[in-house]
Amino acid sequence: MPVEVRVPTLGESVSEATVATWFRKPGDRVAVDEMLCELETDKVTVEVPSPADGQLAEIAAPEGAVVAPGALLARIAETGNAGPEEMLPKSDTKTKTQEGLEKMSGKSVDVMVPTLGESVTEATVATWFKKVGDAVAQDEMLCELETDKVSVEVPSPAAGVLAEILAPEGETVEANARLAVITEGAAATAAPAGEGDKAGSKAARVASPGAGPETPRPRAGDERADIEDAPSAKKAMAEAGVSRDAVTGTGRDGRVMKEDVARAGSAPAAPASAPPPAAAAPRSPSNAEDAAREERVKMTRLRATIARRLKDAQNTAAMLTTYNEVDMKAIMDLRNAYKDQFEKKHKVKLGFMSFFVKACCHALKEVPEVNAEIDGGDVVYKHFVHMGVAVGTPNGLVVPVVRDADQLGFAEIEKQIGELGLRARDGKLTMAEMQGGTFTISNGGVYGSLMSSPILNPPQSGILGMHKIQERPVVVNGEIVIRPMMYLALSYDHRIVDGKGAVTFLVRVKEALEDPRRLLMDL
Known part of the structure; x- marks a missing residue:
């Protein structure tokens, strides 16, 4: 059929x-x-x-x-x-190693790409923990995959020997693709020299220092011979008079796509009178010495996604930032007075973030456009608050979401932020835990930032930047006093949020933080 x-x-x-x-x-x-x-x-x-x-x-x-x-x-x-x-x-042609292992047991088990999460269709093979010929136990971790936002570990589906690696490190795989083959029940054997892990040698070529960050596979020699550029791209290069060497391919295995040609064609051309650059000129001795002390690492999928989304936000939204400052004395006094009782009752520490989440939820009710988003020609107002809380991890910035934050109390907010932060640092967040946010808070103050302008998290229309608490002289009731002050920054999409609304939002946050009693009385 x-x-x-x-x-x-x-x-x-x-x-x-x-x-x-x-x-x-x-x-x-x-x-x-x-x-x-x-x-x-x-x-x-x-x-x-x-x-x-x-x-x-x-x-x-x-x-x-x-x-x-x-x-x-x-x-x-x-x-x-x-x-x-x-x-x-x-990938379906069996190696001699695999054939030998199958003769010993007669049963092969495929290792497949697991479910990656909603709307995630591909991943990159980051690391293989085993090599061909190694014995593996059931549920032992074989490799790690990287998606746009999270890392996924792939366990062995059976006990036996890793007979073949079909997707080497650095390769992009689709959901439910085959990663490797396990020979069930076979004894470990050393892979024959020159054959055992063809995938491994291929990965070494892909991730070699010459490849550079976000550089596709090498396009010369035997690797390039197997890569065919898209016919539409060839036609576009011919029509535009663009040289193949001037185009960086972003398609599968580094293939040049039609849009790659368009990007290359839009780059400013060198003046006609300018002499051509020297081809492959060797580095001077001083540069060679510097090169020996450099390290070139391929950009991870997470970092590449962060870079793309941040740049998309700048290119798409009419982004503007308004600033204010808040006197943190009232919150610090309240926290010091009740933190021990709070922890004893709720089994979680009372931090500053729950105050900011509650203050933002309070302000979003008054200025709902900051909690809205643009969808084509429509404005979608959210009558709920799914609060994104930016978390820095060793692999990059992620934004887990506290759902229905406007319906939660201080204790539940602190618990959820703590749990999500821990899962983020361990790389255990799921895609569902990072989707659906309506507003975001980013705390650069934990790293010592005194002032910054946060970038929107599309399709959201607002993000609040918290900063370092620093004692400064301020005037209170006509007298100069020393107070713990924090600068606040609200970046917003001016296409949907007017200046008046943005300033009003930030003032309401400031008022709620300087007098937390307003939160209790909904003022």
Whole structure:
């Protein structure tokens, strides 16, 4: 029975795409996960892989056709048997090590990519803890995957020997893809030299110092020979007169995509009179000495996602920041008076963050546009507060969410922030725990920041920046006194929040913090 190839999910609010290029024609043999065609939306280019081994029997949507998610693209006639070894994908060709192990036990178990979370479709293989030929126990950790926001450990599904690694370190894998093969019940053997971990040597090439941060796989030599740029990209390069060497590919395995050519073409050209730069000029001795003391590390998926989202926020929102300062004496006195009783009753320490969360929830009721977001031509007002609390971790900044914070008391807020912070530092947060926030608080003061302008967390329209508490001379009732002061910063999206609303919000937060009794009386 033919296998249908359909248009994948294109992303939020994307309802159609255009078939840009078919890489195969009817009658061609195709391997599972081999790229069949390329779709173009108004924002991104999407590659469609083959869901099965076989023969491309029919193309239902030709180049230029406009298709919706789930529409039929093609049909594949599956092969009745595996066929010659050369017809299989490289990852399905068994190594001598695997064949030897299978003879010992006769049963292989696939190690698959686990469920990555809602809306997460791919991950990067960060680290393999075992190598081919190693004995593994059931549930022993084999490798670690990195997604845009969290790390996922992959346990062994069975006891035996790691027979083959199909996805080396640095490779991007899709949900439910095969990572490795375990030979169940086999004894550990050393992998033959030159063959045991082909994946490992491949990973070494991918992550070599020459690759650089966010650099695709090396595009020269034997690696480049297997990488075919998108036909639409080749056509765009020819039309624009852009050299292949001037384009950095962002597609699978470093393939150049059409949008890569557009980015390269938009870069300012060098003046015609300028002499061409010297090709591959060797570094001077002083630079060579500096290079020996440098360390080049590939950017993690989490760091790359943080960088992209922060830049997207600057490019999309009309971001503006307003500032104020708050006298923290009232909160500090209240906390000192009740912290022991609070901890004894609620089994959690009373910190400053719960006061800020409650003050922000109070202010958001009066200025609801700060708790809203823009969706196309609509403004979506949230009649609840899911409070994001930015947490710094060894791997980067994450923002877990305290849900329905406006309905919680001080103790429950402190408990949830403590638990989420601990899970964030241990890399145990789930995607669900980081989604759906309506407003965010970021505390740079814990690192000693005196003043900063936080960047919005899209699609939210507001973020409050807390800073260091520092004693300063201020005038109170006509007298100069020393008070513990903190600068506050509210960054907001001026497309939806006017200056009056932003200033009013920050003033209400200041008032609630300087006189916490206002929170009790809802003033």
